[in-house]
Amino acid sequence: MKTENQNFTKHYELIPEDHIIIGWGYPEPDMDADGRIYLIPRFDLTDAFTAGDVSEKELSWLESIVGSGSTRCNHCGKSMKYFALVKNQENSRAHIIGTQCASSMIGYRQEKVDAMHKTTLKARQKIGRVQKKRQAKKDAQAFLDNHKGLERALRVDHYISSDLSIKLQQYGSISEKQIKLAFKIEKQAEERKQKQAEREAQGKSSNHVGEVGDRIKNVKCTGVFSRSFDGNFGTFYIVKFITAQGDTLVYKGSVPYRADQYECELSFTVKAHEEYQGEKQTVIQRVKEIDPKKYDELHILKKERASIK
Numbered sequence: 219m220k221t222e223n224q225n226f227t228k229h230y231e232l233i234p235e236d237h238i239i240i241g242w243g244y245p246e247p248d249m250d251a252d253g254r255i256y257l258i259p260r261f262d263l264t265d266a267f268t269a270g271d272v273s274e275k276e277l278s279w280l281e282s283i284v285g286s287g288s289t290r291c292n293h294c295g296k297s298m299k300y301f302a303l304v305k306n307q308e309n310s311r312a313h314i315i316g317t318q319c320a321s322s323m324i325g326y327r328q329e330k331v332d333a334m335h336k337t338t339l340k341a342r343q344k345i346g347r348v349q350k351k352r353q354a355k356k357d358a359q360a361f362l363d364n365h366k367g368l369e370r371a372l373r374v375d376h377y378i379s380s381d382l383s384i385k386l387q388q389y390g391s392i393s394e395k396q397i398k399l400a401f402k403i404e405k406q407a408e409e410r411k412q413k414q415a416e417r418e419a420q421g422k423s424s425n426h427v428g429e430v431g432d433r434i435k436n437v438k439c440t441g442v443f444s445r446s447f448d449g450n451f452g453t454f455y456i457v458k459f460i461t462a463q464g465d466t467l468v469y470k471g472s473v474p475y476r477a478d479q480y481e482c483e484l485s486f487t488v489k490a491h492e493e494y495q496g497e498k499q500t501v502i503q504r505v506k507e508i509d510p511k512k513y514d515e516l517h518i519l520k521k522e523r524a525s526i527k
């Protein structure tokens with residue numbers, strides 16, 4: 219083929235019937251590790267392409283203009299981003315023309331043009347998502363820097379704290395109410411720790427609750443320990459609760475009650491009074507958990523969730 223690179227930059231009146239599409243070119247955006255956007259030149263050659271239609275040199279020149287994101291149509295002279303590579307079937311001259319002008323040429327495929335648009339749109343959307351995430355992460359750090367103590371509060375081992383931490387990373391900020399909640403949970407966790415330490419210091423130990431067989435209702439407790447075992451009848455849990463009076467309740471059964479310093483209110487039947495490593499433990503069964511929705515923290519969190527959406 220006798221074409222030179224400059225042939226791709228001239229303005230011709232091409233006769234559609236003489237030209238067959240031998241390839242498609244488009245720029246696909248991508249982003250590097252530093253967040254800079256660049257264009258990857260994409261080339262799809264069609265079955266009508268034969269070796270030698272376009273020289274290596276011309277192909278690499280074409281790549282450079284695809285990578286630049288815009289060039290001019292050889293037919294109408296208009297600027298274009300997506301193009302068809304066409305060949306004159308008489309004299310084998312190649313041209314690049316916009317997809318609009320290519321629509322009257324041999325081998326035009328609308329679905330190919332749509333696919334190019336779709337691919338680049340998807341790539342742009344992906345970049346948008348990554349950019350948003352990076353920005354949220356930056357915002358989250360700035361937010362923590364501006365709210366003294368919040369970072370520590372969100373590290374408290376509590377499911378609400380973890381949930382808020384995830385939200386902050388996701389949206390770059392949390393509401394004033396949520397901040398208050400995080401600090402409140404931190405304070406509660408510290409108070410619990412304090413109480414526990416006091417109890418230990420005073421040598422107060424756990425006492426048995428009720429009498430074996432008693433049904434005891436509405437006992438405020440905190441779930442503090444849980445372990446699961448795989449047995450013959452499925453998974454089996456041992457969950458330890460501490461009542462507000464500091465007595466230890468132990469549940470053994472198939473329900474995975476929460477134990478992450480989770481405050482709850484239980485009704486139960488006393489199954490046995492036991493002693494384990496010097497601690498009096500009340501083994502409980504037929505445990506009924508009072509609706510956790512009534513607790514402030516959960517209620518507030520739920521409202522916050524709704525307001526974010």
Ligand SMILES: [Zn+2]
Nearest residue numbers: 291294316319
């Ligand atoms: Zn054109």
